Ligand SMILES: Nc1nc2c(ncn2[C@@H]2O[C@H](COP(=O)(O)OP(=O)(O)OP(=O)(O)O)[C@@H](O)[C@H]2O)c(=O)[nH]1
Protein backbone atom coordinates (compact mmCIF):
# COMPACT_ATOMS: atom_id res chain seq x y z
CA UNK A 1 0.00 0.00 0.00
CA UNK A 2 1.31 3.49 -0.80
CA UNK A 3 1.97 5.75 2.18
CA UNK A 4 2.09 9.55 2.01
CA UNK A 5 4.65 11.81 3.66
CA UNK A 6 2.51 11.96 6.82
CA UNK A 7 2.39 8.20 7.34
CA UNK A 8 -1.14 7.85 5.96
CA UNK A 9 -1.68 4.63 3.96
CA UNK A 10 -3.96 5.01 0.98
CA UNK A 11 -6.44 2.18 1.45
CA UNK A 12 -9.43 3.63 -0.37
CA UNK A 13 -10.44 5.56 -3.47
CA UNK A 14 -13.58 7.63 -4.02
CA UNK A 15 -14.61 7.84 -7.63
CA UNK A 16 -16.96 10.60 -8.71
CA UNK A 17 -18.73 9.17 -11.74
CA UNK A 18 -20.51 12.36 -12.77
CA UNK A 19 -21.17 15.88 -11.56
CA UNK A 20 -24.73 15.74 -12.90
CA UNK A 21 -27.57 15.46 -10.42
CA UNK A 22 -31.37 15.34 -10.33
CA UNK A 23 -31.37 17.24 -7.01
CA UNK A 24 -30.09 20.69 -6.17
CA UNK A 25 -29.37 20.43 -2.43
CA UNK A 26 -28.75 23.83 -0.91
CA UNK A 27 -25.52 22.72 0.78
CA UNK A 28 -23.95 20.58 -1.96
CA UNK A 29 -20.14 20.51 -2.14
CA UNK A 30 -20.22 18.04 -5.05
CA UNK A 31 -17.34 16.10 -3.44
CA UNK A 32 -15.23 19.22 -3.43
CA UNK A 33 -15.89 20.56 -6.91
CA UNK A 34 -18.64 23.03 -6.06
CA UNK A 35 -22.14 23.15 -7.49
CA UNK A 36 -23.56 20.15 -9.33
CA UNK A 37 -24.69 20.63 -12.87
CA UNK A 38 -27.66 19.77 -15.07
CA UNK A 39 -28.83 18.67 -17.56
CA UNK A 40 -29.08 15.02 -16.83
CA UNK A 41 -28.13 13.77 -20.26
CA UNK A 42 -24.87 11.80 -20.42
CA UNK A 43 -21.89 14.14 -20.71
CA UNK A 44 -18.83 13.55 -22.86
CA UNK A 45 -16.37 14.93 -20.28
CA UNK A 46 -16.99 11.94 -18.01
CA UNK A 47 -14.57 9.06 -17.69
CA UNK A 48 -15.73 6.12 -19.77
CA UNK A 49 -16.50 2.68 -18.35
CA UNK A 50 -13.14 1.23 -19.44
CA UNK A 51 -11.22 4.18 -17.94
CA UNK A 52 -12.89 3.74 -14.55
CA UNK A 53 -12.25 -0.01 -14.57
CA UNK A 54 -8.61 0.43 -15.65
CA UNK A 55 -8.10 2.95 -12.85
CA UNK A 56 -9.49 0.49 -10.31
CA UNK A 57 -7.33 -2.34 -11.64
CA UNK A 58 -4.21 -0.20 -11.29
CA UNK A 59 -4.93 1.02 -7.75
CA UNK A 60 -5.71 -2.56 -6.75
CA UNK A 61 -2.09 -3.35 -7.71
CA UNK A 62 -1.13 -0.81 -5.02
CA UNK A 63 -3.19 -2.65 -2.43
CA UNK A 64 -6.21 -0.29 -2.38
CA UNK A 65 -8.95 -2.21 -0.61
CA UNK A 66 -12.07 -0.09 -0.98
CA UNK A 67 -13.86 1.92 -3.62
CA UNK A 68 -16.73 4.35 -3.09
CA UNK A 69 -18.74 5.50 -6.11
CA UNK A 70 -20.17 8.98 -5.69
CA UNK A 71 -20.85 12.19 -7.59
CA UNK A 72 -23.03 14.21 -8.45
CA UNK A 73 -25.58 11.43 -8.57
CA UNK A 74 -23.70 8.25 -9.51
CA UNK A 75 -26.91 6.37 -10.39
CA UNK A 76 -27.37 8.67 -13.39
CA UNK A 77 -24.63 6.55 -14.96
CA UNK A 78 -26.30 3.77 -16.89
CA UNK A 79 -23.08 1.75 -16.83
CA UNK A 80 -22.92 1.69 -13.01
CA UNK A 81 -23.74 -2.03 -12.74
CA UNK A 82 -21.12 -2.84 -15.37
CA UNK A 83 -18.49 -0.78 -13.52
CA UNK A 84 -19.33 -2.58 -10.29
CA UNK A 85 -19.27 -5.98 -12.01
CA UNK A 86 -15.82 -5.23 -13.43
CA UNK A 87 -14.39 -3.84 -10.15
CA UNK A 88 -11.39 -6.02 -9.25
CA UNK A 89 -11.96 -8.89 -6.84
CA UNK A 90 -11.11 -8.16 -3.26
CA UNK A 91 -12.21 -4.53 -3.25
CA UNK A 92 -15.09 -3.55 -0.99
CA UNK A 93 -17.55 -1.70 -3.21
CA UNK A 94 -19.92 0.95 -1.90
CA UNK A 95 -22.10 3.70 -3.31
CA UNK A 96 -23.32 7.04 -2.00
CA UNK A 97 -26.57 8.10 -3.64
CA UNK A 98 -29.63 10.25 -3.16
CA UNK A 99 -31.60 7.01 -3.44
CA UNK A 100 -34.15 8.02 -6.06
CA UNK A 101 -32.98 5.49 -8.65
CA UNK A 102 -32.61 2.55 -6.24
CA UNK A 103 -36.20 1.30 -6.70
CA UNK A 104 -35.97 -1.24 -9.53
CA UNK A 105 -32.16 -1.11 -9.69
CA UNK A 106 -30.91 -2.07 -6.22
CA UNK A 107 -31.14 -5.81 -7.02
CA UNK A 108 -29.14 -5.39 -10.20
CA UNK A 109 -26.38 -3.50 -8.34
CA UNK A 110 -26.30 -6.09 -5.58
CA UNK A 111 -26.05 -8.87 -8.15
CA UNK A 112 -23.20 -6.98 -9.83
CA UNK A 113 -21.24 -7.06 -6.56
CA UNK A 114 -22.17 -3.89 -4.68
CA UNK A 115 -21.57 -4.54 -0.97
CA UNK A 116 -23.30 -1.62 0.69
CA UNK A 117 -24.89 1.77 0.13
CA UNK A 118 -25.21 5.18 1.79
CA UNK A 119 -28.45 7.01 1.03
CA UNK A 120 -28.72 10.72 1.73
CA UNK A 121 -31.77 11.50 3.80
CA UNK A 122 -31.75 14.69 5.82
CA UNK A 123 -35.17 14.51 7.42
CA UNK A 124 -38.27 12.40 7.95
CA UNK A 125 -40.31 15.39 6.93
CA UNK A 126 -41.60 15.88 3.40
CA UNK A 127 -41.57 19.68 3.44
CA UNK A 128 -38.14 20.07 4.97
CA UNK A 129 -36.85 17.46 2.50
CA UNK A 130 -38.24 19.43 -0.45
CA UNK A 131 -36.79 22.66 0.84
CA UNK A 132 -33.30 21.22 1.32
CA UNK A 133 -33.04 19.15 -1.86
CA UNK A 134 -35.12 21.42 -4.10
CA UNK A 135 -36.81 18.21 -5.22
CA UNK A 136 -40.11 16.54 -4.41
CA UNK A 137 -38.82 13.00 -4.44
CA UNK A 138 -39.28 12.19 -0.74
CA UNK A 139 -41.32 9.02 -1.39
CA UNK A 140 -38.84 7.78 -3.97
CA UNK A 141 -36.00 8.11 -1.46
CA UNK A 142 -37.91 6.13 1.17
CA UNK A 143 -38.69 3.50 -1.50
CA UNK A 144 -35.02 3.52 -2.43
CA UNK A 145 -33.98 2.77 1.14
CA UNK A 146 -36.47 -0.13 1.25
CA UNK A 147 -35.23 -1.43 -2.09
CA UNK A 148 -31.63 -1.37 -0.80
CA UNK A 149 -32.58 -3.31 2.33
CA UNK A 150 -34.65 -5.82 0.33
CA UNK A 151 -31.75 -6.37 -2.05
CA UNK A 152 -29.53 -7.36 0.88
CA UNK A 153 -27.19 -4.37 0.82
CA UNK A 154 -25.67 -4.29 4.28
CA UNK A 155 -25.43 -1.93 5.99
CA UNK A 156 -27.64 0.79 4.52
CA UNK A 157 -26.38 4.04 6.02
CA UNK A 158 -28.54 7.14 6.00
CA UNK A 159 -26.42 10.26 5.47
CA UNK A 160 -27.85 13.32 7.19
CA UNK A 161 -26.07 16.66 6.84
CA UNK A 162 -26.27 18.47 10.16
CA UNK A 163 -26.88 22.20 9.74
CA UNK A 164 -29.44 24.70 10.90
CA UNK A 165 -31.98 23.36 8.37
CA UNK A 166 -31.87 19.81 9.81
CA UNK A 167 -30.66 19.90 13.44
CA UNK A 168 -34.22 19.68 14.79
CA UNK A 169 -34.72 16.32 13.05
CA UNK A 170 -31.78 14.55 14.73
CA UNK A 171 -33.76 12.90 17.58
CA UNK A 172 -36.32 11.35 15.23
CA UNK A 173 -33.65 10.17 12.80
CA UNK A 174 -31.79 8.50 15.69
CA UNK A 175 -35.03 6.83 16.78
CA UNK A 176 -35.75 5.81 13.17
CA UNK A 177 -32.49 3.84 12.79
CA UNK A 178 -33.01 2.29 16.24
CA UNK A 179 -36.39 1.00 15.07
CA UNK A 180 -35.14 -0.36 11.74
CA UNK A 181 -32.48 -3.04 11.80
CA UNK A 182 -30.24 -2.85 8.76
CA UNK A 183 -30.14 0.95 8.91
CA UNK A 184 -27.36 3.09 10.37
CA UNK A 185 -27.18 6.85 10.65
CA UNK A 186 -24.26 9.08 9.67
CA UNK A 187 -24.52 12.61 10.99
CA UNK A 188 -22.32 14.67 8.69
CA UNK A 189 -21.15 18.01 9.96
CA UNK A 190 -22.03 20.71 7.46
CA UNK A 191 -18.85 21.65 5.60
CA UNK A 192 -18.72 25.28 4.52
CA UNK A 193 -15.22 25.14 2.96
CA UNK A 194 -16.47 24.60 -0.58
CA UNK A 195 -20.19 25.24 -0.16
CA UNK A 196 -19.93 28.62 1.61
CA UNK A 197 -22.56 29.82 4.13
CA UNK A 198 -20.58 29.32 7.36
CA UNK A 199 -23.59 30.79 9.19
CA UNK A 200 -25.53 27.54 8.51
CA UNK A 201 -23.12 25.49 10.62
CA UNK A 202 -24.10 24.32 14.08
CA UNK A 203 -21.77 23.27 16.87
CA UNK A 204 -21.16 19.56 16.29
CA UNK A 205 -19.77 19.22 19.85
CA UNK A 206 -23.35 19.65 21.08
CA UNK A 207 -24.45 16.69 18.98
CA UNK A 208 -21.62 14.58 20.40
CA UNK A 209 -22.69 15.55 23.92
CA UNK A 210 -26.34 14.77 23.20
CA UNK A 211 -25.44 11.28 21.91
CA UNK A 212 -22.91 10.73 24.67
CA UNK A 213 -25.65 11.10 27.28
CA UNK A 214 -27.87 8.55 25.54
CA UNK A 215 -25.40 5.97 24.23
CA UNK A 216 -25.07 2.42 25.61
CA UNK A 217 -21.71 2.06 23.89
CA UNK A 218 -19.22 4.33 22.11
CA UNK A 219 -16.51 3.23 19.68
CA UNK A 220 -13.79 4.99 17.65
CA UNK A 221 -13.23 4.07 14.01
CA UNK A 222 -9.64 4.08 12.85
CA UNK A 223 -10.61 5.95 9.68
CA UNK A 224 -10.80 9.65 10.46
CA UNK A 225 -10.98 8.74 14.17
CA UNK A 226 -14.77 8.90 13.78
CA UNK A 227 -16.95 8.24 16.83
CA UNK A 228 -19.80 5.72 16.75
CA UNK A 229 -22.62 5.73 19.30
CA UNK A 230 -25.08 2.90 19.97
CA UNK A 231 -28.39 4.44 21.02
CA UNK A 232 -31.54 2.33 21.64
CA UNK A 233 -30.30 -0.44 19.37
CA UNK A 234 -29.29 1.90 16.52
CA UNK A 235 -25.82 2.90 15.37
CA UNK A 236 -25.01 6.57 14.83
CA UNK A 237 -21.68 7.77 13.48
CA UNK A 238 -20.55 11.38 13.46
CA UNK A 239 -18.51 12.60 10.48
CA UNK A 240 -16.91 15.80 11.72
CA UNK A 241 -14.09 16.95 9.45
CA UNK A 242 -14.36 20.70 9.91
CA UNK A 243 -11.24 22.16 11.53
CA UNK A 244 -10.48 18.66 12.82
CA UNK A 245 -6.77 17.88 12.64
CA UNK A 246 -7.24 14.36 13.99
CA UNK A 247 -9.78 13.58 11.27
CA UNK A 248 -7.31 14.68 8.58
CA UNK A 249 -4.40 12.86 10.22
CA UNK A 250 -6.39 9.64 9.76
CA UNK A 251 -7.52 10.22 6.19
CA UNK A 252 -6.74 7.28 3.91
CA UNK A 253 -8.51 8.20 0.67
CA UNK A 254 -7.62 9.56 -2.73
CA UNK A 255 -10.39 10.96 -4.93
CA UNK A 256 -10.97 10.91 -8.67
CA UNK A 257 -13.11 13.51 -10.39
CA UNK A 258 -15.62 12.54 -13.08
CA UNK A 259 -13.18 13.98 -15.64
CA UNK A 260 -10.37 11.68 -14.53
CA UNK A 261 -8.31 14.02 -12.37
CA UNK A 262 -6.78 12.68 -9.18
CA UNK A 263 -7.48 14.77 -6.10
CA UNK A 264 -5.59 14.33 -2.84
CA UNK A 265 -8.08 16.11 -0.59
CA UNK A 266 -11.78 16.92 -0.77
CA UNK A 267 -11.21 20.53 0.23
CA UNK A 268 -8.48 21.31 -2.31
CA UNK A 269 -8.68 21.97 -6.01
CA UNK A 270 -5.11 23.24 -6.37
CA UNK A 271 -3.71 19.71 -6.36
CA UNK A 272 -5.71 18.16 -9.21
CA UNK A 273 -3.67 15.98 -11.55
CA UNK A 274 -4.93 14.64 -14.89
CA UNK A 275 -4.18 11.02 -15.76
CA UNK A 276 -3.59 11.90 -19.43
CA UNK A 277 -4.94 9.29 -21.81
CA UNK A 278 -5.39 7.00 -18.80
CA UNK A 279 -2.95 4.32 -19.88
CA UNK A 280 -1.92 1.98 -17.07
CA UNK A 281 1.49 3.63 -16.89
CA UNK A 282 0.03 7.14 -16.71
CA UNK A 283 -2.39 6.07 -13.99
CA UNK A 284 0.41 4.41 -11.98
CA UNK A 285 2.70 7.43 -12.23
CA UNK A 286 0.00 9.98 -11.42
CA UNK A 287 -1.33 7.94 -8.51
CA UNK A 288 2.18 7.75 -7.00
CA UNK A 289 2.64 11.52 -7.47
CA UNK A 290 -0.68 12.34 -5.86
CA UNK A 291 0.01 10.14 -2.86
CA UNK A 292 3.49 11.68 -2.50
CA UNK A 293 1.98 15.16 -2.54
CA UNK A 294 -1.06 14.70 -0.36
CA UNK A 295 -1.04 16.44 3.00
CA UNK A 296 -3.55 16.69 5.85
CA UNK A 297 -5.79 19.68 5.16
CA UNK A 298 -6.26 20.86 8.74
CA UNK A 299 -2.95 20.93 10.58
CA UNK A 300 -0.71 21.13 7.51
CA UNK A 301 -2.30 22.83 4.50
CA UNK A 302 -4.31 25.04 6.85
CA UNK A 303 -2.56 26.12 10.03
CA UNK A 304 -3.53 28.25 12.98
CA UNK A 305 -3.02 31.99 12.60
CA UNK A 306 -2.13 34.22 15.53
CA UNK A 307 -5.82 34.81 16.39
CA UNK A 308 -6.86 31.16 16.70
CA UNK A 309 -8.32 31.10 13.17
CA UNK A 310 -6.94 29.24 10.15
CA UNK A 311 -4.73 30.38 7.29
CA UNK A 312 -3.13 28.66 4.32
CA UNK A 313 0.36 27.46 5.16
CA UNK A 314 2.76 29.62 3.13
CA UNK A 315 4.50 26.48 1.87
CA UNK A 316 1.48 25.69 -0.29
CA UNK A 317 0.63 29.15 -1.58
CA UNK A 318 0.96 28.98 -5.36
CA UNK A 319 2.47 25.48 -5.15
N1 LIG B 1 -13.59 16.63 4.63
C1 LIG B 1 -13.92 15.37 4.45
N2 LIG B 1 -15.21 15.00 4.47
C2 LIG B 1 -15.50 13.71 4.28
C3 LIG B 1 -14.50 12.72 4.08
N3 LIG B 1 -15.11 11.53 3.93
C4 LIG B 1 -16.42 11.75 4.04
N4 LIG B 1 -16.67 13.08 4.26
C5 LIG B 1 -17.96 13.73 4.38
O1 LIG B 1 -18.96 12.73 4.55
C6 LIG B 1 -19.82 12.73 3.42
C7 LIG B 1 -20.44 11.39 3.21
O2 LIG B 1 -19.48 10.46 2.85
P1 LIG B 1 -19.87 9.13 2.14
O3 LIG B 1 -19.55 9.25 0.71
O4 LIG B 1 -21.25 8.70 2.39
O5 LIG B 1 -18.88 8.09 2.73
P2 LIG B 1 -18.24 7.93 4.14
O6 LIG B 1 -19.22 8.03 5.20
O7 LIG B 1 -17.07 8.80 4.27
O8 LIG B 1 -17.65 6.47 4.03
P3 LIG B 1 -18.18 5.10 4.55
O9 LIG B 1 -18.45 5.24 6.02
O10 LIG B 1 -17.04 4.21 4.26
O11 LIG B 1 -19.39 4.75 3.77
C8 LIG B 1 -18.94 13.25 2.30
O12 LIG B 1 -19.64 13.71 1.21
C9 LIG B 1 -18.26 14.40 3.05
O13 LIG B 1 -19.14 15.46 3.27
C10 LIG B 1 -13.15 13.16 4.05
O14 LIG B 1 -12.22 12.38 3.87
N5 LIG B 1 -12.94 14.49 4.25
Ligand SMILES: C[S@@+](CC[C@H](N)C(=O)[O-])C[C@H]1O[C@@H](n2cnc3c(N)ncnc32)[C@H](O)[C@@H]1O
Nearest residue numbers: 027028029071072096097098120159190191195
Ligand atom coordinates in the same frame (compact mmCIF):
# COMPACT_ATOMS: atom_id res chain seq x y z
C1 LIG C 1 -22.04 15.16 -2.85
S1 LIG C 1 -23.13 13.85 -2.46
C2 LIG C 1 -22.90 12.74 -3.83
C3 LIG C 1 -23.70 11.47 -3.78
C4 LIG C 1 -25.20 11.58 -3.87
N1 LIG C 1 -25.66 12.52 -4.83
C5 LIG C 1 -25.81 11.85 -2.50
O1 LIG C 1 -26.34 12.94 -2.30
O2 LIG C 1 -25.71 10.96 -1.68
C6 LIG C 1 -22.27 12.93 -1.17
C7 LIG C 1 -22.61 13.30 0.24
O3 LIG C 1 -22.12 14.59 0.50
C8 LIG C 1 -22.96 15.21 1.43
N2 LIG C 1 -22.72 16.66 1.36
C9 LIG C 1 -22.89 17.44 0.30
N3 LIG C 1 -22.55 18.72 0.58
C10 LIG C 1 -22.15 18.74 1.87
C11 LIG C 1 -21.66 19.76 2.73
N4 LIG C 1 -21.53 21.02 2.34
N5 LIG C 1 -21.31 19.40 3.97
C12 LIG C 1 -21.41 18.12 4.38
N6 LIG C 1 -21.85 17.11 3.60
C13 LIG C 1 -22.23 17.42 2.37
C14 LIG C 1 -24.32 14.78 0.94
O4 LIG C 1 -25.30 14.89 1.89
C15 LIG C 1 -24.08 13.34 0.56
O5 LIG C 1 -24.36 12.49 1.64
Ligand code: SF4
Nearest residue numbers: 021023025028072098
Ligand atom coordinates in the same frame (compact mmCIF):
# COMPACT_ATOMS: atom_id res chain seq x y z
S1 SF4 D 1 -28.14 14.69 -4.25
FE1 SF4 D 1 -25.96 14.62 -3.72
S2 SF4 D 1 -24.87 15.47 -5.51
FE2 SF4 D 1 -27.05 15.93 -5.73
S3 SF4 D 1 -27.24 18.02 -5.01
FE3 SF4 D 1 -27.73 16.63 -3.28
S4 SF4 D 1 -25.79 16.25 -2.22
FE4 SF4 D 1 -25.31 17.18 -4.18
Ligand code: SF4
Nearest residue numbers: 248251265266296297
Ligand atom coordinates in the same frame (compact mmCIF):
# COMPACT_ATOMS: atom_id res chain seq x y z
S1 SF4 E 1 -7.22 15.66 4.38
FE1 SF4 E 1 -8.90 16.22 5.74
S2 SF4 E 1 -10.23 17.57 4.54
FE2 SF4 E 1 -8.84 16.53 3.11
S3 SF4 E 1 -10.02 14.76 2.39
FE3 SF4 E 1 -8.77 14.08 4.12
S4 SF4 E 1 -10.04 14.33 5.92
FE4 SF4 E 1 -11.00 15.50 4.27
